[in-house]
Amino acid sequence: MKRLSGTVLGGLVLASAACVAVPGPALAASVPAGIQxxxxxxxxxxxxxxxxxxxxxxFAYVKATESVTYRNPYFATQYQGARQAGLIRGAYHFALPHKSGGAAQADYFVKNGGGWTADGWTLPGALDIEFNPYQSSNGLDTCYDLxxxxxxxxIRSFSDRYLALTGRRPTIYTNTYWWQTCTGGxxxxxxxxxxxxxxxxxxGTLPSGWTRHTIWQYASSGTxxxxxNVFNxxxxxxxxxxxGQSTGAVTPAPAAKAETRVSLVNTGPDRIKRGRKMTLVGxxxxxxxxxxxxxxxxxxxxIRFRPRGSAAWRTAGTATTTATGTxxxxxxAGKDGSWQAVYAGDSKRLATRSATGYVDVR
Structure with a gap:
């Protein structure tokens, strides 16, 4: 994993490098209390x-993949060895956002060891998203020119695809400076x-959107x-x-009504042939x-649709959630365009809408 100290598609998913030199000490002053x-x-x-x-x-996280071309040759031995020794373990993927879309990298990650099962020994896969470590060779800035x-x-594309494939949201590994800079906070x-x-x-201060961390990477070497790392x-x-009984994330307290969130994924292929059926699941x-x-x-x-080149949304259909909210x-599939799920809210729940995503119809 890169050293971070100091140092497709928004809610719609279509169905080892050198370390970065950073300022500051390599070691924390002491080992923090907690699960190591x-x-x-x-x-x-x-x-x-x-x-x-x-x-x-x-617990341990083991690097599995990078972009859509690299696989850690020691992954299987490391991953299985951690489990056999009694550690809860998970896999992580190092993102190179300029190489391919988030959904494609999530596919590659899951295909090469990054999946999740509710066996009590597997942590949700982690997305390692951080400073561009290849600036000297690829000429891109720290945010990969995005x-x-x-x-x-x-990031949303990766997350939504991972959710569709595993039923879990991925853990996000980052630091506050990069997040505020490269995602705009x-x-x-x-x-x-x-x-x-x-x-x-x-x-320290956490990135926007979080009020509590789940894991803290506090030093590059030690015991x-x-x-x-330490689990919070x-x-x-x-x-x-x-x-899977806990997400490991903290949801902000709701207003007078219960907070709601809606996600939307598409089980079709990345490019959909005109006239083909596609099922939106959320x-x-x-x-x-x-x-x-x-x-x-x-x-x-x-469920709303906005054709390519149009500024107007139209209602494509409605659906009723099951007992589990799905x-x-x-x-x-008829035209290229964006899709979105919208919930109007009621007397007990706040209105919400999913991120939008583009469907390429050929």
Whole structure:
């Protein structure tokens, strides 16, 4: 994983490098209290996982992939070794947003070890999104020459595809400076577990959208091989994150009405042939004041379409959510354009709408 201390499609998903030199100390002044863990890549080809467990390590993230061309050759040994030693583990993907779309990189990640199962030993896959480490060779800036809006769209595309493939939102690994710079301080991902990187005596100010971190990477070396991390919670809460009983994220307290969020994914291929059927699938969720999520049952969701070149949205259809808050609607692909799910709200719930995404019809 790159050193961060100091140093497709918005809500619609179409169905090892050198370290960055950064200022500041490489080690935190002391080991923070909490559940200790580590992350490793091909830079740590031989890890004694029983020794890690004996030294107090209880969780690990292992690099699986980068872009859509690189696979960690030691991933299987590292990933299985961590599990056999008794650690809860997960996989992470290093994003190169200029290489391909977010959905394509999520596909590659899941295909090469980044999936999730509710076995109690697997953490949700992590998206490592940070400073461009190849500036000297690719000539792109620290944000890969993407605008904040483009970066947010890329991250959303990755997240939505990962959700569609695994049923979980990915953990997001980043640091505050990069996030505020390259996403424009987007607050749209607060429902994702945050893995904050900061080599200092505290996790510091968090990126916009989060009021609490799930994991803190606090040093590049120490007790364990690789980077040093601490989980912000109890052993039971770590287990809940692995089983899916907890998202690891903090949802902001609602206003007078319950906060709701709607997501929308498309089970069709990236490019859809004209006349082909495509099914839009989504979830309408509501949150209590303590951040507990439940599905918003028996609610009407409107699905809108905006043809390419038009500024006007039109209603394409409606769907009613199930007992778990899910909904689906099948359409015939006719024109290129953007899709969105809209919930009007009611006396108990706030109105909301999904991010928009473009469908390429050929």
């Amino acid at each position: 863990g580590l992350d490793v890549s091909s830079h740590q080809p031989s890890v004694s996982w029983p020794s890690v467990y004996g030294a107090g390590g209880r 605008s904040p809006a483009q970066m947010v769209s890329w 987007s607050a749209a991902f607060g429902d994702h577990p945050l893995w904050i990187a900061r080599y200092a005596s505290s996790a 364990f091989p690789g980077d040093q 919670g109890t052993a039971a809460q770590l287990k809940q994150l692995a089983t 979830t309408l969720s509501q949150y209590t004041a303590t951040g507990t999520r439940t599905g918003a049952a028996k609610q009407r969701v409107t 909904f689906r609607k099948t359409f015939t």
